[in-house]
Amino acid sequence: MKISLFAEQVYRVTRQIPRGKVATYSQIARLIDNPKSYRAVGNALHKNPFAPQVPCHRVVSAKGDLAIKFGAGGKIEQQKRLGKEGIIFKKEGKVNLTKYQFEFK
DNA sequence: CTTTTGACTGAGT
DNA sequence: AACTCAGCCAAAA
Numbered sequence: 353m354k355i356s357l358f359a360e361q362v363y364r365v366t367r368q369i370p371r372g373k374v375a376t377y378s379q380i381a382r383l384i385d386n387p388k389s390y391r392a393v394g395n396a397l398h399k400n401p402f403a404p405q406v407p408c409h410r411v412v413s414a415k416g417d418l419a420i421k422f423g424a425g426g427k428i429e430q431q432k433r434l435g436k437e438g439i440i441f442k443k444e445g446k447v448n449l450t451k452y453q454f455e456f457k
Numbered sequence: 458c459t460t461t462t463g464a465c466t467g468a469g470t
Numbered sequence: 471a472a473c474t475c476a477g478c479c480a481a482a483a
Contacts, residue, residue: 376466378465381465386480389478391463391465391480392463392481393480394463394464395465395480395481396481398463408464414466414467415466418464421463444471
């Protein structure tokens with residue numbers, strides 16, 4: 353399968369997110385030099401041809417929300433996985449970005 | 458080539 | 471905290 357350059361960049365960045373940390377779509381968009389393409393970033397991750405390799409479940413919305421239409425199981429499954437990595441969710445189903453957002457360097 | 462769509466964001470109500 | 475509206479981008483139809 354052939355992947356676009358854009359998607360390639362998205363995956364390259366997403367793959368760097370360590371266990372127990374999360375990143376936002378806008379954050380990723382900024383790192384690949386297209387600060388305004390966060391929307392497309394979401395699409396690229398949606399396709400996610402590198403499922404196990406790219407930790408797309410560690411990518412959340414700017415407000416700490418999880419993707420409602422996540423692959424297998426929806427946000428419930430995603431939240432479950434993140435919980436396994438030590439991430440605690442608030443009652444509203446959001447993650448504490450201040451504490452878990454990964455700072456790329 | 459034009460239009461629609463979507464795992465988004467930010468500001469305003 | 472929940473909803474709406476408008477703006478931006480890449481991929482698919």
